[in-house]
Amino acid sequence: MSKPPTRPLGKNGPEVTRVGFGLMGLSSYYGKPLPIEEGLHVLDQAYELGERFWDTADVYSGNEELLREWFIRNPKKRQDIFLATKFSLGALPDGTTSRDSSPEYALSACEASLRRLGLSYIDLYYCHRLDGKTPVEETVKAMVQLKDAGKIKYLGLSECSAASLRRAHSIHPISAVQMEYSPFSLEIESSDYKLLETCRDLGIALVAYSPLGRGMMSGALRSVADFEDDDFRKKLPRFSAENFPKNLQLVDSISELAASKGIHSSQLTLAWLLAQGNDIFPIPGTTKVERLKENVDSMFVQLSGKDVAQFREAVEKANIHGERSSDQLTEMLFVDTPLPSI
Numbered sequence: 516m517s518k519p520p521t522r523p524l525g526k527n528g529p530e531v532t533r534v535g536f537g538l539m540g541l542s543s544y545y546g547k548p549l550p551i552e553e554g555l556h557v558l559d560q561a562y563e564l565g566e567r568f569w570d571t572a573d574v575y576s577g578n579e580e581l582l583r584e585w586f587i588r589n590p591k592k593r594q595d596i597f598l599a600t601k602f603s604l605g606a607l608p609d610g611t612t613s614r615d616s617s618p619e620y621a622l623s624a625c626e627a628s629l630r631r632l633g634l635s636y637i638d639l640y641y642c643h644r645l646d647g648k649t650p651v652e653e654t655v656k657a658m659v660q661l662k663d664a665g666k667i668k669y670l671g672l673s674e675c676s677a678a679s680l681r682r683a684h685s686i687h688p689i690s691a692v693q694m695e696y697s698p699f700s701l702e703i704e705s706s707d708y709k710l711l712e713t714c715r716d717l718g719i720a721l722v723a724y725s726p727l728g729r730g731m732m733s734g735a736l737r738s739v740a741d742f743e744d745d746d747f748r749k750k751l752p753r754f755s756a757e758n759f760p761k762n763l764q765l766v767d768s769i770s771e772l773a774a775s776k777g778i779h780s781s782q783l784t785l786a787w788l789l790a791q792g793n794d795i796f797p798i799p800g801t802t803k804v805e806r807l808k809e810n811v812d813s814m815f816v817q818l819s820g821k822d823v824a825q826f827r828e829a830v831e832k833a834n835i836h837g838e839r840s841s842d843q844l845t846e847m848l849f850v851d852t853p854l855p856s857i
Contacts (some may be wrong), residue, residue: 526718
């Protein structure tokens with residue numbers, strides 16, 4: 516088996532697997548969490564397949580604890596894994612989501628993640644969402660404290676605005692920005708946001724979460740009935756009973772293109788994202804080893820210029836129905852922060 520390709524994560528950054536592994540679904544949000552042993556088996560298989568760029572967060576209930584157990588069983592493999600986790604999001608008693616990117620919270624959240632993970636350091640530490648109240652400069656300075664203490668190695672932001680990113684980068688180099696990026700979510704390419712443009716201007720990697728449209732591009736999901744009762748996608752506008760069938764038109768178009776190349780629609784989608792630039796790192800998630808293998812194999816798919824253009828044409832012709840997030844979560848996207856007080 517060929518070793519998956521790697522690329523530097525940002526300017527002068529570490530070499531990481533070209534397609535990463537989003538671990539959220541192993542423990543939360545997409546229905547019932549996998550039993551511990553099944554989750555550990557998926558992690559074992561990811562490692563055996565050469566997938567070494569793993570992504571979690573403190574808000575993915577039980578996910579960091581699952582990783583702790585894996586590292587306990589595989590202590591010599593810790594150095595092989597480039598592990599990212601995140602801070603700032605939390606759940607309030609009423610079910611809404613809270614944000615806290617204050618320096619105090621950044622420091623305490625990192626300590627808590629390290630305890631749950633059972634590790635002495637985190638490779639890449641993201642601010643999951645800026646709270647819109649704390650100047651981003653203060654958040655980054657706290658993250659620099661963590662780096663200086665040897666608790667994290669690289670700094671990242673998620674769903675920030677271009678302006679916030681520039682201000683953060685002026686305090687300390689930001690290695691990666693994590694944003695939703697898929698055929699259904701191309702906002703980062705927009706001249707209105709200038710996020711991808713800013714990343715490239717500063718030499719920052721773009722880590723694409725939900726690159727398969729939260730599973731829609733797999734082609735396996737055809738209606739809301741395919742979700743478990745506690746699957747959070749049932750609450751997303753794009754997956755409503757009204758919008759879901761309309762959005763499948765794009766899925767079917769991409770599936771036809773993929774079939775003509777003898778590959779799966781998800782593989783074509785990931786290969787297309789990789790073709791957007793060596794600074795793009797998709798991190799699809801799955802609970803199934805078969806899908807994991809497909810995602811790893813996508814790194815070996817070769818697309819011609821014509822293939823890339825045909826995919827783009829299909830995306831541009833599509834009329835996407837429904838926003839990518841609920842109203843409350845939409846307020847947490849492309850976040851600006853106030854300027855620091857003098």
